[in-house]
Amino acid sequence: HSTEDPMTKEQLLENDRKYVWHHMSAHNENPMIIASGEGSWVQDVDGNRYLDGMSGLWCVNVGHGRQEIAQAAAEQMMKIAYATLVQSHIPAITLAAKLNEWLNGEYRIFYSNSGSDANEVAFKIARQYHHQNGKPSKHKFISRHRAYHGNSMGALGATGQAQRKLKYEPLGVGFQHVPPPYCYRCPFGQTKGTCQLQCAKAIEDAIVWEGADSVAAVIMEPVITGGGMIVPPDEYLPMIRSICDKYEVLLIIDEVICGFGRSGEKFGHTNYGVKPDIVTMAKGLTSAYSPLSATAVAAELYESFKGQEATSHLRHINTFGGNPVSCQVALKNIEILEKENLVARSAWMGKQFKKRLKPLLLHPNVGEIRRFGSALGIELVEDRASKVPATAERVLAFITACKLKGLLIGKNGDTVPGFANILTLSPPLSSTDEDIDFIVDTLLAVFNNDK
Numbered sequence: 001h002s003t004e005d006p007m008t009k010e011q012l013l014e015n016d017r018k019y020v021w022h023h024m025s026a027h028n029e030n031p032m033i034i035a036s037g038e039g040s041w042v043q044d045v046d047g048n049r050y051l052d053g054m055s056g057l058w059c060v061n062v063g064h065g066r067q068e069i070a071q072a073a074a075e076q077m078m079k080i081a082y083a084t085l086v087q088s089h090i091p092a093i094t095l096a097a098k099l100n101e102w103l104n105g106e107y108r109i110f111y112s113n114s115g116s117d118a119n120e121v122a123f124k125i126a127r128q129y130h131h132q133n134g135k136p137s138k139h140k141f142i143s144r145h146r147a148y149h150g151n152s153m154g155a156l157g158a159t160g161q162a163q164r165k166l167k168y169e170p171l172g173v174g175f176q177h178v179p180p181p182y183c184y185r186c187p188f189g190q191t192k193g194t195c196q197l198q199c200a201k202a203i204e205d206a207i208v209w210e211g212a213d214s215v216a217a218v219i220m221e222p223v224i225t226g227g228g229m230i231v232p233p234d235e236y237l238p239m240i241r242s243i244c245d246k247y248e249v250l251l252i253i254d255e256v257i258c259g260f261g262r263s264g265e266k267f268g269h270t271n272y273g274v275k276p277d278i279v280t281m282a283k284g285l286t287s288a289y290s291p292l293s294a295t296a297v298a299a300e301l302y303e304s305f306k307g308q309e310a311t312s313h314l315r316h317i318n319t320f321g322g323n324p325v326s327c328q329v330a331l332k333n334i335e336i337l338e339k340e341n342l343v344a345r346s347a348w349m350g351k352q353f354k355k356r357l358k359p360l361l362l363h364p365n366v367g368e369i370r371r372f373g374s375a376l377g378i379e380l381v382e383d384r385a386s387k388v389p390a391t392a393e394r395v396l397a398f399i400t401a402c403k404l405k406g407l408l409i410g411k412n413g414d415t416v417p418g419f420a421n422i423l424t425l426s427p428p429l430s431s432t433d434e435d436i437d438f439i440v441d442t443l444l445a446v447f448n449n450d451k
C-alpha cells in the first residue's frame with residue numbers, strides 16, 4: 001500500500017464499510033481493495049498479487065496497465081474531452097469506421113455508455129423500425145431463460161434469470177423467454193445429435209404463438225456467458241437467423257462479452273456465419289479503460305430513420321455516449337488487439353485450456369467443461385451420474401481455494417440453489433504463456449487437493 005495514498009488500509013476499510021454500496025453482493029465486511037494492475041495481474045492494498053482470471057467482469061481484454069491507452073486518453077482530453085453527438089467529432093467517426101471494418105458489413109453506430117444502454121437502444125430502434133415500416137404492432141422481444149442482458153428496466157426485462165428480477169418488477173413489458181440451448185441439461189429431454197434442435201424451434205413456436213405481427217426482435221448472445229457458458233450446437237444460430245427472416249423479426253446479437261476477441265474471432269456471431277440486424281457491444285470495446293458501448297445497426301434498417309418527417313429520427317440521446325475520450329480509448333484498444341494478434345491468441349489460449357484441463361473431468365464434482373474462445377465454464381455437480389447442481393457452499397469453496405493460491409475466477413449468476421453452479425474463467429487475451437501455465441496449474445492443484 002503506497003504511503004502517498006491519502007488513507008491507511010484501516011481508514012479505507014472503515015470508509016468502504018460506511019459509504020460504498022457494493023455491486024451484486026451483501027456488503028462484504030472484508031472486501032479485497034484493488035490498488036493496481038499490470039498485464040493479467042492485479043494487486044490489492046496489502047501487496048497481494050492475483051491473476052485476474054475474469055478480466056475484471058469479462059472486460060479487460062488487453063490486460064491491465066496499458067500506458068499507451070492512458071496516453072491516448074490524456075492526449076484526447078487535452079485536445080477536447082467532450083463534444084455531443086447531436087453534432088459529430090473525430091474519434092466517434094474514426095471508431096465507427098473501424099467498427100464497420102471489424103463487423104465486416106455496413107452498420108450505423110449509435111454510442112452509449114454501458115452494455116445495458118446499448119441493449120435499450122437496440123430495443124427502441126427495433127420497435128421504431130417496425131413502426132416506420134408499416135408494422136407498428138411488432139413490439140415484443142423473444143429472449144432465453146438464463147440470459148443476462150443488463151440491469152435497466154428493459155434490459156432486465158430481456159434477462160432470463162428470475163432471481164435478478166424479483167423485487168424490481170414490473171420491468172419493461174413485452175419480453176418473452178424460451179428455454180436455452182443447454183445440451184448438458186436439455187430442457188426438452190433430448191440427446192445432442194438426434195434432437196433436431198427443439199430449442200431453436202421453440203423460438204419459432206414463440207413467434208407463432210405470440211403472433212408474428214406482434215414480435216419485433218429476438219435478442220441473444222452467441223453463447224450465453226454469464227448465465228453459465230451455454231454453448232449451442234453449431235446449427236443453432238443459423239437456424240435462428242432463418243426463423244427471424246421468415247417472420248420479419250429482427251435479430252439482435254448481444255456481443256457485450258463475446259465481442260472483441262473473447263470468442264476466438266472478432267465477434268461471437270462470426271463463429272456461426274450469421275449476419276445480425278443489430279449488434280450490441282461494450283466491455284471489450286474499450287477493455288473497460290473507459291465506459292463506452294455501441295449499438296451497430298445494419299445500414300438497410302437505418303434507411304427508415306432517414307426520412308424527411310420530423311418524427312422519423314431516433315429520439316434517443318445520452319450525454320456521455322460516444323464521449324471523445326472513450327472513443328479514442330476504444331481505438332487504441334482495438335489497435336492493440338490487432339497489433340498483438342490477440343483474437344488469434346484468445347482462440348489458442350482456449351484450446352490450451354481445453355486440452356490441459358482435461359484431468360479436471362476426473363473429479364467427481366466436474367460435470368462438464370464448456371468453452372467459447374478463451375471463455376470457460378466448469379459445471380459443478382454433486383456427482384456426475386445425478387447431475388444435481390453443486391451447492392453454493394461447494395462452488396464457493398473452489399473459488400476460495402483458487403483465490404488463496406492467487407487466481408481469481410468467477411461463477412454464473414446470483415447465489416441461488418441449483419443455478420449458480422458453474423465456475424467461469426475469462427482471462428485477458430494478452431495473458432502470457434506463464435500466465436496460462438499459472439491458471440492451468442492452479443486449477444489442477446485446487447481440484448487435485450479436493451478429495
Ligand code: PLP
Nearest residue numbers: 114115116148149150226256282
Ligand atoms: N449483456 C451481456 C451479455 C452482459 O454480460 C452484460 C453485463 O455483464 C450486459 C449486457 C450489461 O452490460 P453493463 O453491465 O455494461 O450494463
